[in-house]
Amino acid sequence: MVLARLMGWELRRASMLEKAVFFYLFVCLTAKIDVNVDFTHKLCASLMFPTLRSSGSPLSLIIGSLCIKHPNLFGGSEKLDLSWDKGLYDSNILVAYRRPRPEWLAQQSFVIQHSLSPEIGIHGIPVENFSRSGSAGVNLSRFAVGLELNEPPSSKWSSTTSIKFEHVRPVNDDGRSINRDYEGFPLTCSGNSNDSMVVLKQESRYAKANDHSFLQFNLQIEQGIPVISKWLIFNRFKFAASKGIKLGPAFLLTSLTGGSIVGDMAPYQAFAIGGLGSVRGYGEGAVGSGRSCLVANSELTLPLNKMLEAAIFLDCGTDLGSGHLVPGNPSLRQGKPGYGIGLGYGLRFKSQCGHLQVDYAINAFQQRTLYFGLSNLAS
Known part of the structure; x- marks a missing residue:
């Protein structure tokens, strides 16, 4: 009310539009706003993806993230988080609303999310002896709305359960809906321009660490619920385990990641192998x-x-001979080998301003790739 008087507004006489503007200004002025830029993924994406799209608007060249957090939305310690991340070709908008609950109960979050990203990992075309992946003009527009429950963590275990409605729509580089790739194969499970599903997801995490070693384990299980007969029914699981140990002044880190899916499946649900964070020396999904x-x-x-x-590092990965089980068999049509190995060396520079990572990798086809990464930048 004070803000309204200072601005010369009388809310009782204001129109609906003016009230909406006032509420938006009130939220922004009383929220904690944090603006930062994430270089790590964006820089690697710009180096690995060929520039096949016209820039069009200057806004398309903006990369970064915006985060708005309100710690007390309605005066009862309700929390509202709004985040927007934008890359060269991808974007993600997330709205999360949380009501206060006792610490011994699961914390509830109502979530709305929309993302747009290129399907390089599945439909990208490997080039230069599989060291790069070019765009095939297929992008995914995802909309999700649902509820998340974060269970109170124990000393080593934590878990999150969520149930969400998801709507997935393939689009081309111009934003128009498409249902087939450049060779005429379906991009969705339904064969239409979009897929809908209700997904129940359970994620469990384990972490144990001391001065000489650490152990981490993560397990995700997703179940498609057939609320309507046309919606996808599937079970998908993925695990990631990592172990780190000190060997004198050196440190050895090993990790193993895997997963599988049974039931209904769209091509975009396949596991993409290759690239930074997977098998270095290959383009994204090029293995x-x-x-x-x-x-x-x-x-x-x-x-x-x-x-x-x-x-020094060594990466290897395989699709376990399951590439032909993906609808449309994009892996075979693009000539992907199905397995690959990459090795190389690099430098890690850590400072108070951030971490710089440089990796030089060689794949099984003797193709060399240089990776750069910036992370943990000081705001």
């Missing part, structure tokens, strides 16, 4: 895309001084 996958990574780092580390 393969299948109903199942298994990826192993190992990396040994040795400190050179207080801020600089040297690293």
